[in-house]
Amino acid sequence: MKGFLEIIMVGEGREKTLHQQRSGKVTKKIRVGVIFGGRSSEHEVSLTSASCVLEAIDRSKYDVVPIGITKKGKWLVGDNVLELLSSQATEEGKAIQDSPTPVSLLPTPRGGNLISIDPKEGVGNKGQAIGHIDVVFPVLHGTYGEDGAIQGLLELADLPYVGAGITGSAVAMDKAMAKAVFAAEGLPQLPYVTLFRSEWEENPKVAEEAVGKIGYPCFVKPASLGSSVGISKVREPGELQEALNEAAIYDRKFVIEKDAGNAREVECSVLGNDEPIPSIPGEIVPSREFYDYVAKYHDSASELIIPARITAKTTEKIQELAVQAFRALDLAGMARVDFFVDKNTERIYINEINSIPGFTPISMYPKLWEASGIPYARLIDRLIELAIERHQDKGRNMTSFAPGEAR
Ligand SMILES: Nc1ncnc2c1ncn2[C@@H]1O[C@H](COP(=O)(O)OP(=O)(O)O)[C@@H](O)[C@H]1O
Ligand SMILES: [Mg+2]
Known part of the structure; x- marks a missing residue:
């Protein structure tokens, strides 16, 4: 596992050492843009996940820039943005007036700057850089946040970000596409x-x-x-x-x-880039006929059981399949892979992959890591490390080609 030592990033032509823990001196904190909300039916779920990330993230290592996206897609930055979005005062006008700063992130490589914008005129002449970001943690779920859309913007801006890239996000989000890949990979499904x-x-x-x-x-x-x-x-x-x-x-x-019939819902967290590791699998016992929106978020009677009540052999198989699925979809950073396991036969069927799973301390993804020895705050660290590692690895790729040119 690579640490923060010697992570060098290039920003606007300057080289800067973000963390120099080896010398005992921390010269510069990493500025993490935590993005939440968004134009998605999972907007509220994102706010809950983000509030936990903002609370737990280690402020001695990171400067945190909270970035909220309203339901209509406006980007706002400032310390009270989460509060504003949570108070549902965002239906245009009000939040814009109250909020510290409407911003935009320009797709200019190696910029990483949030630009203040006039809500009516756009960037116009008034656009000012109001803060540099080193790495982004999109705590967004669903449309535009988990489906490759924001990942595309972050790729254009050449910013490291937590989680899967464009392809992995897009395929994982589309159940029909993911199933086609699972089938091609020989993963068992209904x-x-x-x-x-x-x-x-x-x-x-x-x-x-x-x-x-x-x-x-x-x-x-x-x-x-x-x-x-x-x-x-x-x-x-x-x-x-x-x-x-x-x-x-x-x-x-x-x-x-x-229908999976008489089956357990078993979930396995995966963490890593090209060499991902699986967590201990856990089990969901929905409070209702199936794990619908109410059972997920409004009914505390749904239970998470860790570890899942399956045999050691099935546990091992689930972990193997989870990593196989993660790699098949070319995911990165994190994912939660969900299965059905027949209660009588222990036959396993993969259901779906979530590339940005729920991220509150009582959500399955972090809970499975907690049970597997990685506590919540450390998980955030590791995801940021993985984001930076992946960005550096991608930075090795040439983006121009001149035939015959010496290498
Ligand atoms: N084939 C199935 N058999 C039994 N239950 C299912 C099946 N598909 C979905 N469900 C139930 O519906 C829930 C949500 O479905 P899922 O495919 O996981 O979609 P989402 O992406 O919205 O979580 C599951 O957690 C499970 O409770
Ligand atoms: Mg699901």
């Missing part, structure tokens, strides 16, 4: 069918035909959402239409999947 909203709208029979292949009960899911938003369990044909109507609110693509 029978499923992918449908486009447009083909279903044109010919509603395609949905019945699709379910005909897998049978009832089944689950209908929007392909690219999280937190169980838009997901329904369909027990019989009469419920199918409503489930599809619900999914159609959120996405242009659906996944219909066979």
Whole structure:
């Protein structure tokens, strides 16, 4: 495990040593931009995760720049931004007036500067750099935060950031794409069918035909959402239409999947870049029929059981599959890999991968690391280290090519 020693970054042509712990002197703290909120149905979940990260992050090592994105996509910076977004005073106007500074991050390589903007005129002539960022921790879930969108901006800006890159984020977010990769990789999963909203709208029979292949009960899911938003369990044909109507609110693509039946929901955390490690697996016992939004966030009766109640052999297999899935999707930093394990046969099916899992100290991802020997604050450190390592590794790649030129 590489430490902070000798991490050299190049910023605006200057070389600076961020941490010089070897000499005992810390010359400069790493400035971490913690981004939260966002234009996503998981906005509120992100605020909860971010409040915990902001509280636990080691301020002796890091200068923290909280960056909140409103539900309409405006970026705000300042110490009270989390409070503002949490108070739901953000529906335009109000938060903008109250907030310290509306900002933007320009996609200029090696800039890393937040630029203050006029909410009406954009950057205009008034744009001023108001703070340099060394590394970004996107504590965002779902659309635009976990799907490669913000990762694309951070790549253009050439900033290190926690978590998966564009491809891994995009594929993990899209359940249909992730399933195709799992299938290509030979990972075990339940029978499923992918449908486009447009083909279903044109010919509603395609949905019945699709379910005909897998049978009832089944689950209908929007392909690219999280937190169980838009997901329904369909027990019989009469419920199918409503489930599809619900999914159609959120996405242009659906996944219909066979019910796992009498199964445990087992989750495994993964940490690392090219050589990721798995945690002890844990188990979710939903308080409701399945782990829907209410069971996840509003009902304290849902239980997390660590370690999962599975045999040592199944534990090992889950850990192996979790790492295999992480690598197959080219993920980085962190991910939580979710499985179903049949209670009778212990047969394992991979369900999905979350590239930015819930991150409160009582969320499964950090809890599994805590149980595996990495406490919450240390986990944040490690994720920042991994972000910087990955950025340095990527920095080795040439971005120009002149045939015949000496290397
Ligand atoms: N095939 C399935 N069989 C049984 N339960 C399922 C199935 N698919 C989803 N669920 C239930 O719905 C929850 C949410 O589905 P999931 O695919 O994990 O979507 P999300 O990305 O919203 O978490 C799961 O945690 C589980 O409780
Ligand atoms: Mg899930």
